[in-house]
Amino acid sequence: MAKLSTEVSTRSSRLLIHPCQRKNPLIPHIRDTPWEVSDVCPDFEVGERSCVLFLSVRYHSLHPEYIHERIGQEGMQKYNLKVLLVLIDMTNVKDILMELTQTVMRSDLTLVLSYGNSEAAKYIETYxxxxxxPPGLIMEKAETDFHKRAGECLTSVKSVNSTDSQTLLRHFGKMERVMKASKTELLACPGLGPTKATRLHTLFNKRITRKATQDIGENEEELLREYD
Structure with missing residues (x-):
């Protein structure tokens, strides 16, 4: 019994790799974690309830049904954390990534992108x-102070500094009022000129579409001319 316990413990400390991934070019980059080929359901079992499925964008473009079959396997149901690790090995992958994003959302997976075999291996080793x-150890530390978070949001707008953000929050009282303010109301805020007012108003009021996002960057000077 002791021997069996030791064997189980040793096995659980190793990264378990599905036989189909034996020749995956990322395998030689797994250098800091002991691993072994094993008859597991996912491509990489990184924990008792955690796993990684690996997918090359190039392979997916040729075999789009493959990943759906892998996700749908009965053995995948035991894992609480299921990661789809996608290797970007093609150009012009926007449509494919949009499709894969929809797939992971429907299947309760986490999507992770890598741009090389070494990077992909590091993700697997890290998991x-x-x-x-504990999850909190690798989660981003969220700022709990609202005014600080609001200030960081406002200063992400070009030319708006921390003093401007503090002035805006004092003047309007809350972030919601800043976002709903008209250009005239923004201009009435002390120290806020036409350029900053226009950029803020554009950010909070322009309809967010792919074209609109491009227009904000490309036509910013045109947006400001009305104040010249």
């Missing part, structure tokens, strides 16, 4: 390394 760590 294995943090197998028994």
């Amino acid at each position: 294995k390394r943090y197998e028994h760590k």
